[in-house]
Amino acid sequence: MALSVYNDLTRTKEKFVPIEEGRVRFYVCGPTVYNFFHIGNARPFVLFDVFRRYLESLGYEVTFIQNFTDIDDKMIRRANEEGTTVAELAERFIAEYYRDADALGIRRATVNPRATQEMPAIIDVIKRLIEKGHAYEIDGDVYFSVESFKDYGRLSKQSVDELISGARVEVDERKREPLDFALWKGAKPGEPFWESPWGKGRPGWHIECSAMSNKYLGSTIDIHGGGSDLIFPHHENEIAQSECANDAHFVRYWLHNAYLLIDKEKMSKSLGNFLTVRDVRQRISPLVLRFFLMSVHYRSPLNFSAEGLEHAKGAVERLNNCCTDLIFALENRSAGEKDEALRMALKANEEGFAASMDDDFNTAGAFGFIFENVRAVNVHLSEHEAVDKEGLEAAKAFFDKTNDILGYLVKEEKEGDGDAEIDELVAERSAARKAKDFKRSDEIRETLAAKGIIIEDTPQGPRWKRTM
Numbered sequence: 001m002a003l004s005v006y007n008d009l010t011r012t013k014e015k016f017v018p019i020e021e022g023r024v025r026f027y028v029c030g031p032t033v034y035n036f037f038h039i040g041n042a043r044p045f046v047l048f049d050v051f052r053r054y055l056e057s058l059g060y061e062v063t064f065i066q067n068f069t070d071i072d073d074k075m076i077r078r079a080n081e082e083g084t085t086v087a088e089l090a091e092r093f094i095a096e097y098y099r100d101a102d103a104l105g106i107r108r109a110t111v112n113p114r115a116t117q118e119m120p121a122i123i124d125v126i127k128r129l130i131e132k133g134h135a136y137e138i139d140g141d142v143y144f145s146v147e148s149f150k151d152y153g154r155l156s157k158q159s160v161d162e163l164i165s166g167a168r169v170e171v172d173e174r175k176r177e178p179l180d181f182a183l184w185k186g187a188k189p190g191e192p193f194w195e196s197p198w199g200k201g202r203p204g205w206h207i208e209c210s211a212m213s214n215k216y217l218g219s220t221i222d223i224h225g226g227g228s229d230l231i232f233p234h235h236e237n238e239i240a241q242s243e244c245a246n247d248a249h250f251v252r253y254w255l256h257n258a259y260l261l262i263d264k265e266k267m268s269k270s271l272g273n274f275l276t277v278r279d280v281r282q283r284i285s286p287l288v289l290r291f292f293l294m295s296v297h298y299r300s301p302l303n304f305s306a307e308g309l310e311h312a313k314g315a316v317e318r319l320n321n322c323c324t325d326l327i328f329a330l331e332n333r334s335a336g337e338k339d340e341a342l343r344m345a346l347k348a349n350e351e352g353f354a355a356s357m358d359d360d361f362n363t364a365g366a367f368g369f370i371f372e373n374v375r376a377v378n379v380h381l382s383e384h385e386a387v388d389k390e391g392l393e394a395a396k397a398f399f400d401k402t403n404d405i406l407g408y409l410v411k412e413e414k415e416g417d418g419d420a421e422i423d424e425l426v427a428e429r430s431a432a433r434k435a436k437d438f439k440r441s442d443e444i445r446e447t448l449a450a451k452g453i454i455i456e457d458t459p460q461g462p463r464w465k466r467t468m
């Protein structure tokens with residue numbers, strides 16, 4: 001088996017072959033840090049991190065770059081509304097981004113470059129584009145000349161005329177052609193600015209991704225990811241800028257995730273169904289949201305609903321319960337005979353998992369095999385008092401390995417996280433039960449339930465589990 005990915009550039013599934021053996025250069029468009037990020041953005045952030053982890057599990061060294069857009073119109077507007085500076089707004093929401101992303105188990109990128117800290121790289125690309133006749137300056141603004149790039153529309157498979165009629169093109173009398181877009185914007189009074197050869201101003205949005213991917217990954221990169229809403233104009237413009245500046249093919253594999261709906265409607269501020277990750281985290285464990293976002297293949301639309309979350313919650317509990325049961329059995333039950341059925345199921349599930357992930361990162365299919373493994377382990381545990389320890393160890397290794405890639409298990413609580421207190425209450429409850437003080441034992445059960453802890457009485461003694 002070998003990894004194949006669906007490349008939006010060719011609209012086909014292709015075998016994945018990186019530029020350099022053993023190494024992957026991976027760029028993902030990051031958030032504009034003017035607010036908490038919404039669950040539609042969370043989908044690509046979680047998924048592309050999973051793809052990165054899978055590539056690492058295959059032995060690749062992955063350089064993973066995701067930018068922060070910390071200067072643009074939205075940043076300026078929001079800073080003015082809040083009576084703060086753009087820089088302070090960015091600091092605040094970059095910190096909030098990390099809080100939510102960490103909670104969702106999204107690993108930190110190799111580098112998260114920020115537009116405002118990359119001005120020399122950005123200005124350098126714009127200078128090269130002007131020198132080569134791909135960009136022009138008018139009164140302190142610089143525009144990219146779309147006509148100068150014959151391949152414009154290559155990714156979205158549309159002609160320039162089709163793109164013009166289908167898009168909301170910014171009207172600006174000074175542009176040579178309607179699709180020309182700003183690389184540099186002269187500063188208006190009161191706006192933050194940086195010095196440049198064209199006067200005080202700030203970069204356009206598209207140029208920052210070209211400059212940062214070039215600086216951190218080189219002129220040709222392996223994978224560029226983002227939401228499908230970025231294909232036009234953002235990624236079309238990135239291709240134009242990068243290929244004209246570097247005279248090199250920009251991206252080998254373009255991967256885009258499909259959109260997310262909320263109760264079958266598009267998420268929008270005007271519909272009042274705009275949900276941030278922070279909102280959702282008030283209601284459910286981030287692990288449940290994470291699972292939900294991975295539960296459908298990335299190129300299929302995902303519908304967010306209370307019912308879907310409830311289903312995800314049940315699934316995550318089932319996965320975690322199976323793993324705690326398995327560990328408990330390994331520690332507390334005696335060793336029994338080899339169980340062929342358990343071992344054969346495991347082998348099939350290992351193969352199925354790898355085949356699913358190799359097939360364009362099919363996370364939904366991969367979870368199917370993990371649940372098959374849950375079923376096999378549960379059957380073994382219920383049918384055998386003395387367990388196949390070697391078989392269970394192998395099943396546990398499969399859960400651990402797939403968890404490293406997908407992230408669905410609750411992290412083992414560190415000492416001092418309240419486990420000692422829970423153990424104490426559980427012990428006190430056992431003592432109360434022994435003394436037939438059922439009032440006290442019920443009280444303790446309720447106290448624990450309020451903390452999301454469920455006690456289970458087993459032949460090996462009481463044990464507790466966390467609910468999601």
Ligand SMILES: [Zn+2]
Nearest residue numbers: 029209226235
């Ligand atoms: Zn991009």
Ligand SMILES: [Zn+2]
Nearest residue numbers: 029030209234
């Ligand atoms: Zn971008």
